[in-house]
Amino acid sequence: SQQGEEDPQALSIQEGENATMNCSYKTSINNLQWYRQNSGRGLVHLILIRSNEREKHSGRLRVTLDTSKKSSSLLITASRAADTASYFCATDGSNYQLIWGAGTKLIIKP
Amino acid sequence: NAGVTQTPKFQVLKTGQSMTLQCAQDMNHNSMYWYRQDPGMGLRLIYYSASEGTTDKGEVPNGYNVSRLNKREFSLRLESAAPSQTSVYFCASSLLTGPNYGYTFGSGTRLTVV
Numbered sequence: 001s002q003q004g005e006e007d008p009q010a011l012s013i014q015e016g017e018n019a020t021m022n023c024s025y026k027t028s029i030n031n032l033q034w035y036r037q038n039s040g041r042g043l044v045h046l047i048l049i050r051s052n053e054r055e056k057h058s059g060r061l062r063v064t065l066d067t068s069k070k071s072s073s074l075l076i077t078a079s080r081a082a083d084t085a086s087y088f089c090a091t092d093g094s095n096y097q098l099i100w101g102a103g104t105k106l107i108i109k110p
Numbered sequence: 111n112a113g114v115t116q117t118p119k120f121q122v123l124k125t126g127q128s129m130t131l132q133c134a135q136d137m138n139h140n141s142m143y144w145y146r147q148d149p150g151m152g153l154r155l156i157y158y159s160a161s162e163g164t165t166d167k168g169e170v171p172n173g174y175n176v177s178r179l180n181k182r183e184f185s186l187r188l189e190s191a192a193p194s195q196t197s198v199y200f201c202a203s204s205l206l207t208g209p210n211y212g213y214t215f216g217s218g219t220r221l222t223v224v
Contacts, residue, residue: 029209030209030210031209031210033209033212033213035213040218041217041218042114042200042202042215042216042217042218043153043200043202043213043215044215045212045213045214048210048211048212088152088153090153091209092209093209095166096160096207096208096209097143097155097158097168097207098155098209098213099152100152100153100154101152102150102151102152103152
């Protein structure tokens with residue numbers, strides 16, 4: 001079962017542009033996490049945002065959380081070729097486990 | 111500092127064969143997980159171990175068994191492989207179980223069952 005659903009499924013932008021992807025979820029959460037997966041590799045943890053936080057930054061990454069709309073966004077500023085990857089959100093599930101969305105595939109064109 | 115190490119990286123099995131996927135972490139994490147990833151889908155939890163000595167079923171446990179050998183190692187066994195088990199398998203670990211902790215993932219095992 002999927003709690004988080006990313007949007008769009010795929011995104012292609014020019015290097016240097018900003019990339020925004022969204023995650024919507026269905027039930028109330030404690031935290032929401034974003035991960036990156038480069039092709040053929042494992043997932044890498046990017047940011048964890050708690051339900052009482054509205055915004056969080058890490059380098060070129062900015063994550064927002066709107067619990068009233070049950071949605072989160074991940075903004076990558078000044079994109080680089082190395083940002084080409086799939087991005088996943090994960091939220092609370094039953095038994096304290098994470099539930100994962102299907103991901104947004106981001107392609108940065110040179 | 112290796113993080114989470116999975117072996118093997120690739121495997122082809124014939125239907126009905128068995129195999130064990132190995133996972134080890136060196137971060138002194140308490141919790142470990144096995145996921146499968148299929149095209150167009152998010153990760154699906156197969157089994158997890160909240161702490162040494164405990165294992166629990168996840169969303170898709172049928173056809174799999176696990177062993178938490180010690181705090182470092184968590185193996186996944188396919189007793190009789192089926193084509194539906196063709197997937198990429200990821201092992202992950204976290205300091206403690208629950209949504210408050212980020213997960214560290216291995217690089218995956220790409221399994222094909224023919």
